[in-house]
Amino acid sequence: MESMRFSHLTHSLCTESLEEYQEASFNINNYYNSRRIQFNSTKFQEKPNKTRDTTTNTKKKKKKKKNTEREMEVKARAPGKIILSGEHAVVHGSTAVAASIGLYTYVTLRFPTSSENDDTLKLQLEDLSLEFSWPIGKLKEALPDLGFPFSSTPTPCSTEAISSISVLVEEQNIPEAKIGLSSGISAFLWLYSSIIGFKPATVVVNSELPLGSGLGSSAALCVALSAALLSFSDSVNLDLSHQGWLLFGENELELLNKWAFEGEKILHGRPSGIDNTVSTYGNMIKFRSGNLTRIKSKVPLIMLITNTKVGRNTKALVAGVSERAIRHPNAMSLVFNAVDSISEELSIIIQSDAPDDLSLTEKEEKIAELMEMNQGLLQCMGVSHASIETVLRTTLKYKLTSKLTGAGGGGCVLTLLPTLLSETVVDKVVSELESCGFQCFTAGIGGNGVEICFSGSS
Ligand SMILES: Nc1ncnc2c1ncn2[C@@H]1O[C@H](COP(=O)(O)OP(=O)(O)O)[C@@H](O)[C@H]1O
Numbered sequence: 001m002e003s004m005r006f007s008h009l010t011h012s013l014c015t016e017s018l019e020e021y022q023e024a025s026f027n028i029n030n031y032y033n034s035r036r037i038q039f040n041s042t043k044f045q046e047k048p049n050k051t052r053d054t055t056t057n058t059k060k061k062k063k064k065k066k067n068t069e070r071e072m073e074v075k076a077r078a079p080g081k082i083i084l085s086g087e088h089a090v091v092h093g094s095t096a097v098a099a100s101i102g103l104y105t106y107v108t109l110r111f112p113t114s115s116e117n118d119d120t121l122k123l124q125l126e127d128l129s130l131e132f133s134w135p136i137g138k139l140k141e142a143l144p145d146l147g148f149p150f151s152s153t154p155t156p157c158s159t160e161a162i163s164s165i166s167v168l169v170e171e172q173n174i175p176e177a178k179i180g181l182s183s184g185i186s187a188f189l190w191l192y193s194s195i196i197g198f199k200p201a202t203v204v205v206n207s208e209l210p211l212g213s214g215l216g217s218s219a220a221l222c223v224a225l226s227a228a229l230l231s232f233s234d235s236v237n238l239d240l241s242h243q244g245w246l247l248f249g250e251n252e253l254e255l256l257n258k259w260a261f262e263g264e265k266i267l268h269g270r271p272s273g274i275d276n277t278v279s280t281y282g283n284m285i286k287f288r289s290g291n292l293t294r295i296k297s298k299v300p301l302i303m304l305i306t307n308t309k310v311g312r313n314t315k316a317l318v319a320g321v322s323e324r325a326i327r328h329p330n331a332m333s334l335v336f337n338a339v340d341s342i343s344e345e346l347s348i349i350i351q352s353d354a355p356d357d358l359s360l361t362e363k364e365e366k367i368a369e370l371m372e373m374n375q376g377l378l379q380c381m382g383v384s385h386a387s388i389e390t391v392l393r394t395t396l397k398y399k400l401t402s403k404l405t406g407a408g409g410g411g412c413v414l415t416l417l418p419t420l421l422s423e424t425v426v427d428k429v430v431s432e433l434e435s436c437g438f439q440c441f442t443a444g445i446g447g448n449g450v451e452i453c454f455s456g457s458s
């Protein structure tokens, strides 16, 4: 009974361990249902997932080309993430642990039919009610070195291209209050021109993720964009007849993750690659210096996510930590090493079989202590914020441990909800946090990574 409740939150992450934790008494589902960010409606019908047949032959490729000429639409979705430990330090070579969450960014790509006679590239940010468009001729003129798509070789955006793209974005007169979108739009223009070239299309983006809050909306955007764009390139062959969400094969995942990383560079300056990697592959990963290790959690982790709603910019925060590391190299390298040890220990605890030498409660206590230590080190890096400290103090009153997640400086905070915690306590802490103006919710941890869905194929 109780395992059913947990399965709603921890699906696909730790199914075997659920039976072992049947004693758990807290019904998180009420929270999941009532506090979760509303799912945007989608016209695509969900069908069971299927991993792509990597032996796709040229016949399918031909079919794809033919369909591209007819009205053809593809939709990609990529999840957000939480970083359980190691943000910022991971940029400097330390280990970090992250998991995907069940909140997605969706990108729909549609090419006009020949009768539509449209010669523009349109970007619609549906949730924000914003639309941008560029005549194809203007893109060709501004970006003479792009437009010869070579999608199998992800390359960094040159400084010349980035300045030309900035002009193309500035000309769109983005409202001052939404100027943070410029870097996302730049990443879009660059990924589009590099992967597809100069072809008219309409790209629609919507997201269940709060933007700029530490849940990896920038990476989810780059991953979903790369997936949608690559599905029309010669580098990727897909079974267009498949109905419903389709997983990519390993080679395609590797390719699209590299493209998404190049997009993240435009947004973050110096990303570690953890966000795009966890959004691409899903589930839970340990990440260090560009290498991922997939992790299977044996602990049914339930995190309350509190969005302080304090806006911040990942690029500026990452740069701030690097500057501090330049000013205090010895001290900061010890901080980064300490974070590395915390992430390594965390990954061992969450993967260890239960019951072994540690009970679930003991494991949760250790995880909480490691989170607390990581938060202390993030404070040393200078990325905490008064709003984050308020969340820490509030949750501590209820003996709960929290840490910031993502770049910090505001954004989201994670609070570990032990499995035996009573619902009354969760109610109290949530209502106290919400009375401070914060927004609390939970999300499924560790679901699938990027997926794609075709429509118009018959
Ligand atoms: N759905 C989206 N539509 C437009 N831009 C987006 C979207 N998602 C992310 N972005 C871009 O990513 C930026 C936020 O990224 P970042 O500061 O790294 O925070 P996070 O990745 O934690 O959400 C936004 O300001 C915007 O430029």
Ligand SMILES: C[C@@](O)(CCOP(=O)(O)O)CC(=O)O
Pocket: 086, 087, 088, 089, 090, 091, 213, 214, 215, 216, 217, 218, 268, 270, 271, 272, 273, 274, 275, 314, 318, 405, 406, 407, 408
């Ligand atoms: C701070 C950092 O570790 C994570 C940033 O995540 P987000 O953009 O705040 O969701 C940066 C990185 O790893 O690239």
Ligand SMILES: [Mg+2]
Pocket: 216, 217, 218, 219, 268, 275, 314
């Ligand atoms: Mg980001």
